[in-house]
Amino acid sequence: MxxxxxxxxxxxxxxxxxxxxxxxxxxxxxxxxxxxxxxxxxxxxxxxxxxxxxxxxxxxxxxxxxxxxxxxxxxxxxxxxxxxxxxxxxxxxxxHGFGVHLAFFSRTPAEVRMRILEGRRRRVEERREGLRAALARAGDQIDRYTRELHQMGLDTSEREVRWLNELIAHEQADTPEQTITSDASDTSDHPDNKGEADHG
Structure with a gap:
C-alpha cells in the first residue's frame, strides 16, 4: 500500500x-x-x-x-x-489498505468507492460479530480488564459500521440517477406519432 x-x-x-x-x-x-x-x-x-x-x-x-x-x-x-x-x-x-484508498477517494470512480465502502462494512461487521461471540462465550472466565478491552474493540467496530453506513448513504445520494432510455420512450418512433406525421 x-x-x-x-x-x-x-x-x-x-x-x-x-x-x-x-x-x-x-x-x-x-x-x-x-x-x-x-x-x-x-x-x-x-x-x-x-x-x-x-x-x-x-x-x-x-x-x-x-x-x-x-x-x-x-x-x-x-x-x-x-x-x-x-x-x-x-x-x-x-x-492496512482501506485508509490509504480512502485518502484518494476524491480521485476514485464512484462505483469503485461504493464497492470498497461496502466491502469494508462487511469486514468490520464480521469483526464485530466475532467480538460479540467471543464475549458471550467467555462469560465469567475472563477478568474485568480483559472484558473491557474486548468491549472497547466491539464499541469501535460498532462506531465504524455506523460511520460507513453514513458514507454509503452519502455516496448513494450523490450518485445521479441514470436516465433510462428505450425504444418505447422515444416518442419519435411511437406508432401514434408516425401516424400523425403521415396524416400531416
Missing part, C-alpha cells in the same frame, strides 16, 4: 524526499503508522520499475550548489496509479 500512497502523492506534483515524507505523514497518519525506513526502498523499487524518476530541481539550484533531487511520476507511473485506484478487491477492505 505504500507504493500506492507514494504514486498518489507524486501524482499531485513532483516532490523532494523530505516533502514526500511530510505529505505521506499528513495523509496516512490518521489511518496507520508508516515506517520512514521503508520509504526509500519503496522509492528505489518504483524507480527500477520505471514508475518514477529522480531529477534535479533547477528551481532549488543556487550559485555553486547542486539542486536537490525531486521524484516525479513517469507515464507508466500514472498508468499504474490509475490501475491501483480502480482496484476494489479484498485487500482494500483491510485495515
Amino acid at each position: 505504500l507504493e500506492f500512497a507514494v504514486l498518489g502523492v507524486l501524482h499531485e506534483a513532483p516532490m523532494h524526499g523530505y516533502e514526500l515524507r511530510k505529505r505521506l505523514t499528513g495523509l496516512l497518519g490518521a489511518f496507520r503508522a508508516f515506517s520512514f525506513g521503508s520509504l526509500y526502498p519503496t522509492l528505489r523499487g518504483l524507480q527500477c520499475a520505471g514508475l518514477i524518476v529522480e531529477e534535479d530541481d533547477d528551481s532549488d539550484r543556487s550559485w555553486g550548489r547542486r539542486g536537490r533531487r525531486v521524484y516525479k511520476l513517469t507515464a507508466e507511473g500514472k498508468e499504474r496509479f490509475a490501475e491501483l485506484l480502480a482496484d476494489a478487491g479484498p485487500q482494500t477492505w483491510e485495515d
Whole structure:
C-alpha cells in the first residue's frame, strides 16, 4: 500500500524526499503508522520499475550548489496509479489498505468507492460479530480488564459500521440517477406519432 500512497502523492506534483515524507505523514497518519525506513526502498523499487524518476530541481539550484533531487511520476507511473485506484478487491477492505484508498477517494470512480465502502462494512461487521461471540462465550472466565478491552474493540467496530453506513448513504445520494432510455420512450418512433406525421 505504500507504493500506492507514494504514486498518489507524486501524482499531485513532483516532490523532494523530505516533502514526500511530510505529505505521506499528513495523509496516512490518521489511518496507520508508516515506517520512514521503508520509504526509500519503496522509492528505489518504483524507480527500477520505471514508475518514477529522480531529477534535479533547477528551481532549488543556487550559485555553486547542486539542486536537490525531486521524484516525479513517469507515464507508466500514472498508468499504474490509475490501475491501483480502480482496484476494489479484498485487500482494500483491510485495515492496512482501506485508509490509504480512502485518502484518494476524491480521485476514485464512484462505483469503485461504493464497492470498497461496502466491502469494508462487511469486514468490520464480521469483526464485530466475532467480538460479540467471543464475549458471550467467555462469560465469567475472563477478568474485568480483559472484558473491557474486548468491549472497547466491539464499541469501535460498532462506531465504524455506523460511520460507513453514513458514507454509503452519502455516496448513494450523490450518485445521479441514470436516465433510462428505450425504444418505447422515444416518442419519435411511437406508432401514434408516425401516424400523425403521415396524416400531416
